Amino acid sequence: MVWLTEQQIGRWKRKRILMVGSFMCWLIIMFITPKVPLRHHLFADKRNFMGVPNTLNVITNFPFLIIGVLGFVLCLGGSFFNISLKGEIWGWTLFYAGIASFAFGSAFYHLKPDDNRIVWDTLPILIAYSSLFSSFLVERAGERVGLSCLILLLFTSFLSIAYARVFNDLRLCMTFQLIPCLVIPVMTVLLPPKYTHSRFWLWATAAYAIAKIQGLADNKIYNTNRYIISGHSLGHLCSAVATLLLTIMLLYRSIRFHRLGDLKGRP
Structure with missing residues (x-):
């Protein structure tokens, strides 16, 4: 019992350190970065196809609709995703x-x-x-x-x-938006997972980080691939891949162990 109590205290301390560390990271980033005004609506690809302005930047949002609606329905269904709480x-x-x-x-x-x-x-x-x-x-x-x-x-x-x-x-x-990209990989390593397939968290985080880089390199990517697709549009698609990876994780994961906190109140 003493060992269990010390183990719980150690985990709680790690959680507090991670929370405080995340907050400090946010403060540091806010102080060292310059102001980013709202008027940054200049995207590389301004092409108009079939009367739709900025066509590729618009239609590359379609995967989000498919994954979002499908995931929402499966969550409400209750038996498709491995969700226990x-x-x-x-x-x-x-x-x-x-x-x-x-x-x-x-x-x-x-x-x-x-x-x-x-x-x-x-x-x-x-x-x-x-x-x-x-x-x-x-x-x-x-x-x-x-x-x-x-x-x-x-x-x-x-x-x-x-x-x-x-x-x-x-x-x-x-x-x-940046803090989860930094905190999730750290917590994935430090805190034990309740489910299998936890590596999907890291893959999804990596896909999202790549998407943000593509968005920042909007013009460079657009010029490099000879004006086929812009970095911003690719960022949409890569972010959709991140949500798809999380959906696959929910479909195939299983419980590795029950936490003590999860078992309280159960018969």
Whole structure:
């Protein structure tokens, strides 16, 4: 019993260190990076096919709609995904709802990019990231920690959008998307997984990181491939691959062990 108590204390300390470390990373990034104004709506590929402005930037959102709707339906079905806790069900359902909403919001934004429409592009993806990170924490750190963070992260999502509109600065939104890319790989290594196929977390994180790099190299990629497809459009497709990897993980994973916190209250 003494060993078990010490083990639980050690895990709790690691969780607190990771949370505090994430917050400190966010503060450091906010201080060292320059202001990113909203007026950055200049994308490399402005081609118009069949009367659709910025066609490829619009239609590359379609995979998000397919995966988001499919995942949302499977979450509601309850028997297709290997999800064992209510906190995970809420988190994953909200994640897929956010992904499906992002498909519409991003397509709407790219039809005519401006300061007003960018909210519909950014808010759904921030909600999806919040619920995804919450689901990850439910699995790795416990249901109470994950659900508490979900509320905090959703509040931060809306705060980030408000900050961007009031101060004309996207840094809070951008760092909010960056932190999970840094924290999830670290927590994947330090905290034991509840399920099998946990490597999919790392693969999905890598795919998303590549997508962000492609978005930053929008013009360079577009020029390099002789104006076939831009970095931003490729970023959409690579982000969709990340969500697909997570969906495959949910379909094929199985429980490795039950945590003590998960067994409380069960007969």
